[in-house]
Amino acid sequence: MADSVAGAASDHDGPADPSRRDFIHIAAIAAAAGGVAAVAWPLVDQMNPSADTLALSSIEYDVSKVALGQEVTLLWRKQPLFVRHRTPKEIAEAVNVDISTLRDPQTDADRVKAGKSEWLIVVGVCTHLGCTPAFGEGPYGGYLCHCHGSVYDTSGRIRAGPAPKNLAVPDYTFLTDTHIKVG
Amino acid sequence: MSGPSSYEPGTAIERWLDARLPIIRFSVDLMDFPTPKNLNYWWTFGGILAFCLASQIVTGVILAMHFDPTGAGAFLSIEHIMRDVNYGWLIRYIHADGAFLFFLAVYIHMFRGLYYGSFKAPREVLWLIGCLIYLAMMATAFFGYVLRWGQMSFWGAKVITSLFGAIPFVGPSITTWLLGGFAVDSPTLNRFFSLHYLLPFVIAALVVLHIWALHVPGNSNPVGVNVKGKSDTVPFHPYYTVKDGFAIVLFMILMAVFVFYQPEAMMGADNNIPANPIVTPPHIVPEWYLLPYYAILRAIPNKLMGVMAMGGAIACIFALPWLDRTKVRSMRYRPQARIYFFFFCAACVILGFCGAHEVDDKVINGLAPITFLDADLNSYVWVSRLGALYYFAYFLVILPIVLPMTETPLPVPESISTPVLSHPAAAPAGAPAAPEKKG
Numbered sequence: 323m324a325d326s327v328a329g330a331a332s333d334h335d336g337p338a339d340p341s342r343r344d345f346i347h348i349a350a351i352a353a354a355a356g357g358v359a360a361v362a363w364p365l366v367d368q369m370n371p372s373a374d375t376l377a378l379s380s381i382e383y384d385v386s387k388v389a390l391g392q393e394v395t396l397l398w399r400k401q402p403l404f405v406r407h408r409t410p411k412e413i414a415e416a417v418n419v420d421i422s423t424l425r426d427p428q429t430d431a432d433r434v435k436a437g438k439s440e441w442l443i444v445v446g447v448c449t450h451l452g453c454t455p456a457f458g459e460g461p462y463g464g465y466l467c468h469c470h471g472s473v474y475d476t477s478g479r480i481r482a483g484p485a486p487k488n489l490a491v492p493d494y495t496f497l498t499d500t501h502i503k504v505g
Numbered sequence: 506m507s508g509p510s511s512y513e514p515g516t517a518i519e520r521w522l523d524a525r526l527p528i529i530r531f532s533v534d535l536m537d538f539p540t541p542k543n544l545n546y547w548w549t550f551g552g553i554l555a556f557c558l559a560s561q562i563v564t565g566v567i568l569a570m571h572f573d574p575t576g577a578g579a580f581l582s583i584e585h586i587m588r589d590v591n592y593g594w595l596i597r598y599i600h601a602d603g604a605f606l607f608f609l610a611v612y613i614h615m616f617r618g619l620y621y622g623s624f625k626a627p628r629e630v631l632w633l634i635g636c637l638i639y640l641a642m643m644a645t646a647f648f649g650y651v652l653r654w655g656q657m658s659f660w661g662a663k664v665i666t667s668l669f670g671a672i673p674f675v676g677p678s679i680t681t682w683l684l685g686g687f688a689v690d691s692p693t694l695n696r697f698f699s700l701h702y703l704l705p706f707v708i709a710a711l712v713v714l715h716i717w718a719l720h721v722p723g724n725s726n727p728v729g730v731n732v733k734g735k736s737d738t739v740p741f742h743p744y745y746t747v748k749d750g751f752a753i754v755l756f757m758i759l760m761a762v763f764v765f766y767q768p769e770a771m772m773g774a775d776n777n778i779p780a781n782p783i784v785t786p787p788h789i790v791p792e793w794y795l796l797p798y799y800a801i802l803r804a805i806p807n808k809l810m811g812v813m814a815m816g817g818a819i820a821c822i823f824a825l826p827w828l829d830r831t832k833v834r835s836m837r838y839r840p841q842a843r844i845y846f847f848f849f850c851a852a853c854v855i856l857g858f859c860g861a862h863e864v865d866d867k868v869i870n871g872l873a874p875i876t877f878l879d880a881d882l883n884s885y886v887w888v889s890r891l892g893a894l895y896y897f898a899y900f901l902v903i904l905p906i907v908l909p910m911t912e913t914p915l916p917v918p919e920s921i922s923t924p925v926l927s928h929p930a931a932a933p934a935g936a937p938a939a940p941e942k943k944g
Binding site for chain 1 (some may be wrong): 515659661664666667668670681682683685686687688689690692696782783784785787788789805806807808809810863864865
């Protein structure tokens with residue numbers, strides 16, 4: 323009995339059985355790494371939007387206040403939101419585009435609600451570096467971003483300049499015929 | 506930090522302290538550090554930068570006592586500092602003007618290193634730490650600029666954080682994480698304030714490493730040859746404490762000119778308008794010290810590529826010790842490299858000039874447009890592109906490939922003392938012009 327205990331002890335410590343010691347090392351390091359990751363995550367995630375910031379995420383608006391051919395800029399999630407009442411000419415220009423020629427191909431129908439094509443609702447943040455594009459300017463009559471010259475059409479699609487994407491269409495629904503809820 | 510210590514504790518108390526914490530020995534050795542005797546005034550910018558960092562930290566800590574880091578209060582609290590706080594105007598102007606003078610000094614320091622080959626072996630780590638300090642300075646300056654919470658602060662923050670949106674897949678999440686919301690807002694300002702307070706102390710720690718890495722091989726020098734012995738050096742104190750001190754006084758005069766006579770010369774007027782998340786100012790430009798990078802960003806009509814080119818422009822500076830492998834350090838003895846270097850300086854200035862203009866602006870007014878590919882050749886887009894092309898060519902083609910093949914460096918002196926002694930002014934009347942060459 324004493325012999326076998328002595329033998330077992332040498333198995334634990336000596337080079338005869340290094341795998342047990344390796345296992346302890348790996349287990350200890352893995353536990354420490356897991357612990358560090360568990361502690362680090364709250365330190366990283368605290369930077370993400372807080373609950374009160376997220377709570378501000380939806381607004382309602384009566385679009386009938388926007389006259390034909392005009393646009394209202396709302397503040398949604400602290401960003402400009404364009405509500406544009408498009409003229410039939412502007413709608414026609416937006417529809418009659420060969421989408422295979424676009425940088426970020428999307429039909430006009432995908433960017434407005436069915437039967438509500440006079441209302442273009444987009445986030446007024448240039449997809450290049452975040453400036454607010456100017457209404458009605460540029461060769462396509464949509465928007466022109468003065469910061470770096472990105473040009474959008476009357477559907478808010480990118481047509482020229484450095485921006486990679488179309489102006490973002492937020493999630494929104496028509497609660498009534500003229501009342502929208504964004505977010 | 507190198508060589509035997511010359512310190513001998515004079516009193517019992519000094520001996521007692523020296524055995525426990527040899528801080529006096531450390532300071533004495535630091536002041537006694539053997540320094541090449543031929544350092545010119547371009548070498549005083551290290552001391553000037555130490556002064557800049559100290560003055561920014563002192564004024565910054567004071568400003569933080571009066572600043573309100575919230576979206577609603579930041580702009581007003583700075584007006585409060587300017588109007589109500591005793592000497593608040595003075596402290597804020599020293600801080601704000603000190604920031605761009607800090608960059609002026611750091612650019613001179615860096616271009617000095619470029620010209621005299623201070624980055625070459627065995628000083629690569631010294632150079633890399635310097636590059637890290639430069640990066641940390643740019644981050645600190647950006648955070649500080651946002652704290653003003655004017656229109657330029659707000660939209661500058663928006664543009665810079667949008668750069669991270671160019672990263673494929675995770676970009677938008679990273680932007681939201683940085684901002685703490687869906688757009689630049691109070692949480693963004695508050696965290697930028699926290700980081701703006703933190704980073705100067707990170708810089709101070711990096712400066713300690715920078716000086717440590719400097720004191721292992723010792724200073725480089727305008728001739729670029731290694732120190733051969735004691736005859737090539739003088740003690741740091743009093744020789745360079747006095748020379749650096751004199752340069753710092755001149756620098757303080759320049760600072761005073763701005764603080765007292767032109768305090769807002771380098772500040773955009775738009776930044777005196779409170780931040781408005783709906784209205785973008787007609788013309789967004791960064792501070793002048795970031796304009797060359799901004800020009801490179803805008804020269805490329807693709808967001809991701811533009812951001813990568815801008816990052817690459819900074820990466821080139823880091824990689825410099827491995828791009829320029831020529832053994833001769835100083836461009837005094839590199840006639841071709843010197844010409845390319847001056848064109849490089851010009852390219853940086855031209856890029857800065859382009860960054861300050863709108864891309865579609867005409868360089869020469871009244872010319873008919875000559876469209877090449879996607880833009881008018883006479884617009885700042887094309888000038889930016891040519892400038893950026895030279896910038897990258899200098900680092901990636903001229904220094905590593907062209908110069909080693911075409912350039913024959915001039916003979917370098919045997920030691921630091923040789924050109925000093927052979928200078929006509931150094932010879933006593935009637936002595937041969939180059940006595941060391943006679944023997």
